[in-house]
Amino acid sequence: KKNRKKPHIFLPHLVASLEKVDKSYIMVKPDGVQRGLVGEIISRFEKKGFKLTGLKLFQCPKELAEEHYKDLKSKPFFPKLIDYITSGPVVCMAWEGVGVVASARKLIGATNPLQAEPGTIRGDLAVQTGRNVVHGSDSPENGEREIALWFKEGEICEWSPAQAPC
Numbered sequence: 001k002k003n004r005k006k007p008h009i010f011l012p013h014l015v016a017s018l019e020k021v022d023k024s025y026i027m028v029k030p031d032g033v034q035r036g037l038v039g040e041i042i043s044r045f046e047k048k049g050f051k052l053t054g055l056k057l058f059q060c061p062k063e064l065a066e067e068h069y070k071d072l073k074s075k076p077f078f079p080k081l082i083d084y085i086t087s088g089p090v091v092c093m094a095w096e097g098v099g100v101v102a103s104a105r106k107l108i109g110a111t112n113p114l115q116a117e118p119g120t121i122r123g124d125l126a127v128q129t130g131r132n133v134v135h136g137s138d139s140p141e142n143g144e145r146e147i148a149l150w151f152k153e154g155e156i157c158e159w160s161p162a163q164a165p166c
């Protein structure tokens with residue numbers, strides 16, 4: 001009698017509020033821009049329910065591409081990767097929300113688009129690892145680092161949804 005279990009109360013709104021709001025740097029790569037996939041890619045993050053706080057079309061200089069991908073410097077494909085990212089404008093985005101880093105990785109799919117699940121961005125829209133249309137930060141720490149790297153002060157906007165009580 002003493003060890004009777006507490007009744008299980010499921011309060012999804014409270015569970016969600018306990019999870020952390022984080023930030024992800026998402027980028028439509030040059031092939032995505034050139035193939036007219038910018039709207040489609042933005043739309044997937046909007047529909048999921050994340051908040052866009054930064055957005056710009058940008059021709060990335062070589063030095064910035066090298067800094068962004070510095071952990072991959074020793075990889076044989078590194079020079080090709082830098083050529084790819086600097087081959088035309090990219091669309092830089094900062095997205096915010098509960099679990100956005102992990103969720104964006106799921107929405108984007110595996111690095112190799114042929115291994116990415118149908119329904120993911122890469123699974124639906126790409127075929128080559130070297131042309132995989134979109135980037136998403138791989139940790140909340142890298143989300144913060146990459147947003148600071150790609151955006152200047154004043155380019156990130158904080159805002160509240162219109163549905164919030166006014």
Ligand code: ADP
Nearest residue numbers: 072077081110111129130131132134135136138
């Ligand atoms: P992800 O972008 O899925 O986080 P990585 O961080 O491993 O993947 O790699 C960064 C990017 O480098 C990939 O998105 C892809 O554009 C490129 N890349 C990774 N592996 C290869 C490869 N074997 N050949 C060519 N490009 C690659």
